[in-house]
Amino acid sequence: MKLFGFKVPMMTSLLFWALVWEVVGRMDVIFLIPPMSAIVSAGFELVATNSWQNASLVTLRSFVVGMALAIGVGVPLGIAMGRFKIVDNIFGLWVNMFVSAPLSALVPVLMILFGLGETTVVVTVFLFAVWIIVLDARAGVMQVPPSLIEMGRCYGASSITIFSKIILLSALPEILAGIRIGLIRGVKGVVIGQILVSIIGYGELFELYSRSFDMERFWALTIILFAAAMLLSAAVELFEKRIEYYAGAR
Amino acid sequence: MANPMPARAAEQSGTATSDAIVEVRDICKRYGDIEALRGINLEFERGKLTTLLGPSGCGKTTLLKIIAGLVPATSGQIRINGKVVTGPGPERAFVFQDFALMPWATVLRNVSFGLELKGVPQAERHRIAKHYISEVGLSGFEEKYPHELSGGMRQRVGIARAFSVNADVLLLDEPFSAVDEQNRRKFQEDLLQLVEKERKTFLFVTHSIEEAVYVSDRIVLLSPRPGRVSQIIEPNIDRSAAPDVIRRDKGYLDVVEEIWQGLRQYAE
Ligand SMILES: Nc1ncnc2c1ncn2[C@@H]1O[C@H](COP(=O)(O)OP(=O)(O)OP(=O)(O)O)[C@@H](O)[C@H]1O
Numbered sequence A: 001m002k003l004f005g006f007k008v009p010m011m012t013s014l015l016f017w018a019l020v021w022e023v024v025g026r027m028d029v030i031f032l033i034p035p036m037s038a039i040v041s042a043g044f045e046l047v048a049t050n051s052w053q054n055a056s057l058v059t060l061r062s063f064v065v066g067m068a069l070a071i072g073v074g075v076p077l078g079i080a081m082g083r084f085k086i087v088d089n090i091f092g093l094w095v096n097m098f099v100s101a102p103l104s105a106l107v108p109v110l111m112i113l114f115g116l117g118e119t120t121v122v123v124t125v126f127l128f129a130v131w132i133i134v135l136d137a138r139a140g141v142m143q144v145p146p147s148l149i150e151m152g153r154c155y156g157a158s159s160i161t162i163f164s165k166i167i168l169l170s171a172l173p174e175i176l177a178g179i180r181i182g183l184i185r186g187v188k189g190v191v192i193g194q195i196l197v198s199i200i201g202y203g204e205l206f207e208l209y210s211r212s213f214d215m216e217r218f219w220a221l222t223i224i225l226f227a228a229a230m231l232l233s234a235a236v237e238l239f240e241k242r243i244e245y246y247a248g249a250r
Numbered sequence B: 001m002a003n004p005m006p007a008r009a010a011e012q013s014g015t016a017t018s019d020a021i022v023e024v025r026d027i028c029k030r031y032g033d034i035e036a037l038r039g040i041n042l043e044f045e046r047g048k049l050t051t052l053l054g055p056s057g058c059g060k061t062t063l064l065k066i067i068a069g070l071v072p073a074t075s076g077q078i079r080i081n082g083k084v085v086t087g088p089g090p091e092r093a094f095v096f097q098d099f100a101l102m103p104w105a106t107v108l109r110n111v112s113f114g115l116e117l118k119g120v121p122q123a124e125r126h127r128i129a130k131h132y133i134s135e136v137g138l139s140g141f142e143e144k145y146p147h148e149l150s151g152g153m154r155q156r157v158g159i160a161r162a163f164s165v166n167a168d169v170l171l172l173d174e175p176f177s178a179v180d181e182q183n184r185r186k187f188q189e190d191l192l193q194l195v196e197k198e199r200k201t202f203l204f205v206t207h208s209i210e211e212a213v214y215v216s217d218r219i220v221l222l223s224p225r226p227g228r229v230s231q232i233i234e235p236n237i238d239r240s241a242a243p244d245v246i247r248r249d250k251g252y253l254d255v256v257e258e259i260w261q262g263l264r265q266y267a268e
């Protein structure tokens, strides 16, 4: 970023907005916006509490289980759709419908189906994340150059070898991109699921803080969540970069 | 110096003559409504370089892939060393127009991939691969990735891979189409040296008449769709002469002109 010809690091803009927030908070215009400094100190207190640690554990567990299911189902399904016309015909419509559907509206139905507990949150995470993983895995498999497969056949590779040594590796960049977007959607899923169920994890905390107008903690929790989502995305991106030497070169 | 011969395709079927390593018998190919090839009969002699030449879309790639066993023929037979084949086999190797290199693998891994698929132990296959990498002039690039190489260098990797598996027949589909003109000539000269050294049978597809005449022992002209053999020409170029001398040789230029006349009727 450049400002008046000077190089400004990206963090500066973040600091700038934090400062604006601080000033607005100090002016005491609306109770919704407490000063940033108060939020930060509330955040430090928060992470030391038992309730936050328990909530984080529950949240993490729902997220990990939901994501594992989404990846475990999404990647194979996407690959199958990319390889076999029948599978594509059976699932294509549904996947395309769900990938852009407002899934939050489904959560109340899930609550009826799976009860007011962790299961519903896990299913929500799964539903938020799985579709984009399917679509990207499918796209990855479909863009494998036909000549690369012919090359494998020409040099005597079996179908299984062609699949494992050529198709899978060729599709890997797209599969990983899908997982990265899926992870971010999964974070949304876990938060929305918990808020709607509202008696577990961060949902319970959010419910508690907003009902008691504890805005400092409310914002502290929100910021922690944002930071976690961004860190997660950055971590996958770093991993993607490491294999980008070929993804970028295609 | 040049001694062009007219085609006698019909006569060539039936008795297997001389030392044909690849025999193409009554090959027809349809893609749905499109008739790509009709009644192709050809024989390819061991140790010779034959070029398939013809207008775009006449079925050169199709024929080459049928011989490679990558595309099934609608009817007809392919025989390699006298045996009917229906799929790919270790006696044939293909060089692809778009190189077909694995972008995630180094030059060394790409070149040794054919051997890897055959289950050759790593040390052994790397030794063989390194030999052919230097043979095609890529020594020092073993650990590079395809995207770090120019188009011409990438195709050299594809050629080294085909040589590594020690196939008798090399099928090359427009291998130099992505190479610029200066490098192309160098390539043609290198190819001739490899032909000389490796004593393999080459089937070569190109769009360039000059290239065909320069490198080939025999040129098969195909007619537009449906592809049929329209003429077979043997340039008989004396390759002991220097490349520049050959390219200015009267015999060479005459054959180029003759092929051009033969193909001209198909150009609108
Ligand atoms: N998979 C396919 N499905 C349908 N038609 C095809 C297929 N492959 C080739 N064809 C058709 O068959 C004909 C011959 O194709 P082929 O690629 O063999 O020609 P070619 O001589 O190699 O052409 P070029 O010089 O442009 O490479 C073309 O008309 C092409 O459109």
Ligand SMILES: [Mg+2]
Residues within 6 Å of the ligand: B060, B061, B062
């Ligand atoms: Mg072609």
